[in-house]
Amino acid sequence: MRFLFSAGDPLFDEAFDFMSMMTVVVLLKVVVAFVVLLVSVMLYIWGMRKWIADMQNRVGPANAGPAGVLQTLADGIKLFFKEQSIPDSADRPIFRLAPYLSILPAFLMFCVVPIGGEVEILGRKTYLQVAELPIGAMFILACSGIAVYGVMLAGWSSGSKYPLLGAVRASAQVLSYEAAFGLGMLAVLMRAGTLSTREIVNQQQWVGMESLVRDWFLLPAFLGFAIFILAAIAETNHPPFDFVEAEQELVGGFVTEYTGIRFAIFFLAEFMNIITMSAVATTLFLGGPSGPAIWPDRFGAGGWVNGTVVPVLWFVAKVLLLTFCTVWIRASLPRLRYDQLMALGWKWLIELAVLFVLYVIVDEVAQAEGWNRAIAIPLALVGGIAAYGVLYLCMPKRGETVEEFR
Amino acid sequence: MEAVVFFVAAAGVLAGALGVVLFRHPVYAALSLVGSMLAIAVLFLQQDADLVAIVQIVVYASAITVLFLFVIMLLGVDRSEARDTGHLFQRAAAVVLGVAVLVGIVGIVGNKWVAGTPASSAPLDDPRGGNVRAVAEVLFTDYIWAFEVVSVMLVIGVVGSVVLARRSRQIAAARQREEVSV
Numbered sequence: 001m002r003f004l005f006s007a008g009d010p011l012f013d014e015a016f017d018f019m020s021m022m023t024v025v026v027l028l029k030v031v032v033a034f035v036v037l038l039v040s041v042m043l044y045i046w047g048m049r050k051w052i053a054d055m056q057n058r059v060g061p062a063n064a065g066p067a068g069v070l071q072t073l074a075d076g077i078k079l080f081f082k083e084q085s086i087p088d089s090a091d092r093p094i095f096r097l098a099p100y101l102s103i104l105p106a107f108l109m110f111c112v113v114p115i116g117g118e119v120e121i122l123g124r125k126t127y128l129q130v131a132e133l134p135i136g137a138m139f140i141l142a143c144s145g146i147a148v149y150g151v152m153l154a155g156w157s158s159g160s161k162y163p164l165l166g167a168v169r170a171s172a173q174v175l176s177y178e179a180a181f182g183l184g185m186l187a188v189l190m191r192a193g194t195l196s197t198r199e200i201v202n203q204q205q206w207v208g209m210e211s212l213v214r215d216w217f218l219l220p221a222f223l224g225f226a227i228f229i230l231a232a233i234a235e236t237n238h239p240p241f242d243f244v245e246a247e248q249e250l251v252g253g254f255v256t257e258y259t260g261i262r263f264a265i266f267f268l269a270e271f272m273n274i275i276t277m278s279a280v281a282t283t284l285f286l287g288g289p290s291g292p293a294i295w296p297d298r299f300g301a302g303g304w305v306n307g308t309v310v311p312v313l314w315f316v317a318k319v320l321l322l323t324f325c326t327v328w329i330r331a332s333l334p335r336l337r338y339d340q341l342m343a344l345g346w347k348w349l350i351e352l353a354v355l356f357v358l359y360v361i362v363d364e365v366a367q368a369e370g371w372n373r374a375i376a377i378p379l380a381l382v383g384g385i386a387a388y389g390v391l392y393l394c395m396p397k398r399g400e401t402v403e404e405f406r
Numbered sequence: 407m408e409a410v411v412f413f414v415a416a417a418g419v420l421a422g423a424l425g426v427v428l429f430r431h432p433v434y435a436a437l438s439l440v441g442s443m444l445a446i447a448v449l450f451l452q453q454d455a456d457l458v459a460i461v462q463i464v465v466y467a468s469a470i471t472v473l474f475l476f477v478i479m480l481l482g483v484d485r486s487e488a489r490d491t492g493h494l495f496q497r498a499a500a501v502v503l504g505v506a507v508l509v510g511i512v513g514i515v516g517n518k519w520v521a522g523t524p525a526s527s528a529p530l531d532d533p534r535g536g537n538v539r540a541v542a543e544v545l546f547t548d549y550i551w552a553f554e555v556v557s558v559m560l561v562i563g564v565v566g567s568v569v570l571a572r573r574s575r576q577i578a579a580a581r582q583r584e585e586v587s588v
Contacts, residue, residue, distance in 0.1 A: 168476070
């Protein structure tokens with residue numbers, strides 16, 4: 001049981017005792033993280049509508065609360081009290097289960113993200129992170145794999161054509177981008193040499209402006225970052241990859257038959273996923289809570305503020321930046337065609353990601369072995385391109401193979 | 407604590423396995439399989455095998471079972487699948503293989519029971535990186551040959567499936583063209 005009760009977190013330095021404050025601290029962290037995520041989803045939806053409204057010369061939500069900030073809450077309450085209908089042909093137990101299956105992974109993934117450094121809660125030292133696992137990065141992959149079930153089962157259990165088509169399409173999309181997602185992440189894992197998210201963040205600690213280019217994995221794994229972001233947007237079915245909804249073609253995709261609070265839960269999951277993915281990208285590529293100390297010592301309590309509060313602020317700022325970028329993309333790019341999505345995923349992202357991971361491996365080995373990187377890396381690139389060229393020559397060209405098989 | 411986790415997870419594994427066998431509906435059976443896989447992952451965690459546990463989830467509970475569900479959905483399930491579709495030969499083979507597996511399990515468990523717990527029950531660990539590094543080192547030194555063979559086999563599988571899929575489509579296209587020309 002080492003995995004759960006002694007992995008890294010100073011909370012478990014002593015032996016775990018169920019009937020002690022430890023349980024309270026763990027439960028407290030879980031509940032607080034969940035509430036914070038819910039509130040941030042609420043604010044994100046409001047912010048998204050405001051930002052898009054700005055970009056389109058509209059006002060956006062304005063009536064509920066100051067500047068419409070309570071609009072999401074009002075929508076949620078309305079949906080909560082609406083009548084829920086289940087189609088006759090639906091598979092009832094699975095139809096009811098599906099929304100929860102889609103929200104669970106979004107929250108679970110957030111659990112391994114380090115939000116800040118060490119704090120003291122109820123007299124116990126612990127990390128500002130729900131769970132520190134030795135295999136945190138794999139856990140993120142596992143959660144994104146489990147996330148398919150919600151969409152898939154929702155579409156199937158609705159018992160009608162359009163949701164089923166939407167679900168098949170969505171699960172094909174998510175499965176396709178799973179590979180690029182993992183490979184994009186792999187670039188960072190190769191650089192860091194560990195799977196623990198806390199360890200990855202520790203390696204990106206701020207020591208000065210040079211951390212921005214040297215310690216953060218943004219530049220050492222730049223292509224990984226680009227591929228990760230693209231794949232994450234596709235995995236969460238966000239525009240411009242939102243084929244799941246595709247209202248012109250599929251009515252509303254897998255949510256067509258859903259009403260009331262179940263419908264709301266699906267959208268809660270979708271937006272929670274965006275926040276979680278931004279948090280994961282922040283952890284992997286942008287240094288998580290690391291950043292310069294901004295609280296001047298002369299105001300007193302500098303150590304406490306700079307050690308505990310400022311990292312959290314940096315983390316929130318980075319997540320906010322990434323979520324803003326998703327909104328920006330959503331507002332500016334039209335939806336792709338389905339075959340374009342598949343071509344992008346299979347023919348470009350996966351190949352690029354594999355090549356980039358190979359490059360990272362060569363770079364890391366060259367550094368460890370003391371080779372001359374100016375020679376080793378070009379040689380490796382030439383080798384990679386030659387291998388790809390051989391494969392390319394072996395591939396049948398367009399219209400060439402039909403005769404062969406007759 | 408460990409005993410509690412074990413019994414809860416073991417009950418989950420058994421319940422999932424029974425569900426796979428007893429549910430008439432293929433989708434419910436596949437979902438029971440997911441439940442069973444997740445419970446097995448918990449058992450691995452209880453044995454300090456974090457890497458195996460998470461691989462269990464990534465590979466079996468998500469990738470493979472999602473593929474099952476995908477196929478079930480694409481083919482469209484009849485809610486009452488006819489029960490006597492199996493060949494007589496298939497049934498006989500199933501019984502024989504089932505008995506063989508049962509004998510194997512009883513043999514292994516009984517052997518452990520008689521001989522006591524195995525000598526090396528300590529987790530495969532490495533002070534520098536825990537489970538992952540230890541597994542990687544064993545995998546890429548002692549078992550490198552087996553590892554490479556398996557990876558070649560997987561590549562062959564992928565290429566083979568692509569060839570089969572493309573070929574059937576191309577044959578269909580060729581036939582269609584012939585019909586049009588006739």
